Amino acid sequence: MRYSYQRELIKDIVRSSKTHPNAEWVFCEAKKKVENISLGTVYRNLKILENTGKIKSIHDDNQVRYDGNIEDHHHLKCVKCGALIDTDIQSNFDRKKIMDDYDFEPNEVKFFILGKCKKHTK
Amino acid sequence: MRYSYQRELIKDIVRSSKTHPNAEWVFCEAKKKVENISLGTVYRNLKILENTGKIKSIHDDNQVRYDGNIEDHHHLKCVKCGALIDTDIQSNFDRKKIMDDYDFEPNEVKFFILGKCKKHTK
DNA sequence: AAATTAAATAGGAATGATTACTATTTACAA
């Protein structure tokens, strides 16, 4: 993999963000440093960074969002403002029961907890 | 809400399916009964049926799939063939811990268990 | 320090899922 200033920039933007941004937001941030960077470059590098384990992606309804926190973790999602909040909540499921009851070999759980974040408590 | 043959048909197609189909599949099925039904009509009515609680929708990566099973339930998702399998697995999370630790008011959990269905066991 | 080469880019076109628009059709009530 050849060095690319754009790719390093995109990685740093995602890694230092806490909002789980989408490609468009990353693009706008990147333009502050490379004024003529193209959106295609952002998408291509986000995918490369994901495939090489440098960042993670989250499918949030009809959009892809990116996460600079590559630790295994889950999220709270605010239904009011769309915020995604990192948690250390563990998912515990009964592997054997799933295999027995459904003839299915599980190996990962994805979940979000939907609700309201503190911004909306009156 | 005025009666519409197309809407009843779309409802019956989703209700009787077990595959959690997308709009395109529902459209193809519907054409077997109403040859010139339009895709827009399918999308519009799927949304109406969802909003009136007659069916549910599931965001599966970048596509919306529909579910005729309106009971509260979760799914196993096969990473090999994309199959979604209904389960009666319950999500148990500690509501109080979430409120205390994250200042977040949870009210629903969405999860999938990813893995391989029986079709891929050698 | 040039010349070489293939990877990466910018910019724009294409795609695919979904939604919006609009003239026509249809359910249903007066």
Added chain:
DNA sequence: TTGTAAATAGTAATCATTCCTATTTAATTT
């Protein structure tokens, strides 16, 4: 029956994302 507004078919538009390609650039070789 006739009047009406809701629903439809057909099509155009939108939005996120991917694809294409001429040009630029990082890295290797002279």
